[in-house]
Amino acid sequence: MRLIALNKPFGTICQFSPHETRASLADWVKTPGVYPAGRLDADSEGLLLLTDDGALQARIAEPRRKLVKRYWAQVEGEPDRAALDALERGVDLGDFVTQPCRVKRIGEPDALWPRDPPIRHRASIPTTWIELAISEGKNRQVRRMTAAAGFPTLRLVRVAIGALDIFTLGLQPGDCVNVPPDSPWQSREAMPRALK
Structure with missing residues (x-):
């Protein structure tokens, strides 16, 4: 194997x-x-x-199997605690409702490599980094979740699967x-x- x-x-x-x-x-x-x-x-x-x-x-x-997958997402805007709580509870995406997950705001990750090409910077629109831990992983799920909450994902990095x-x-x-x-x-x- x-x-x-x-x-x-x-x-x-x-x-x-x-x-x-x-x-x-x-x-x-x-x-x-x-x-x-x-x-x-x-x-x-x-x-x-x-x-x-x-x-x-x-x-x-x-x-x-409930294997946790952890993501760092750079989202457009500044989600408040209410928006993060809504993501944690589960989001109705039309074709399914996401399972409860764990979400928190994080600072801009120092350990992350630069993206090529970089995210387009717009001075008038702030961005925020959040960390999400989910056990589903359906097609474009994290992107769809943050968009449904009003904070589209600009950059998405899966940083962990289980303990790896x-x-x-x-x-x-x-x-x-x-x-x-x-x-x-x-x-x-x-x-x-x-x-x-």
Whole structure:
């Protein structure tokens, strides 16, 4: 069984087949026979796990497994506590209502690499960084949640899955590393408790 952690760069699509205008996973991961366990849209960055084990792939990606995924989102505007509480309780997105999650404001992350291309700066509109920990991960969920709350996401970085995070792993954009099979990264006891 192989498990690979990749820091997926902005603009990379979550497939190995070539794309006419975007980088694909094949540009960063040279290990044959592995597939992404879950996805990140092309405009999102950060931790993506890949494996050659179908059962493990399902355990990582299935919402019923409650594997926490932690995101840093730079949003347009300045959400107050009421807006963050609304995100935490669950947001009606029309086709589904999100499960309760953990949300908090954070300062601009020092550990984060510059994005290429950078977010367009508009002096008249402030931005805020928030951290969200969810166990679902449906298509474009975090972006849809913040937009529904009135604070569109400008930049989205998945920083952790379970107890694995890109900073502990030392991954810069495009870097990947093998995760030992006996690593406790997916145990419930090892899940991040940073959002107390």
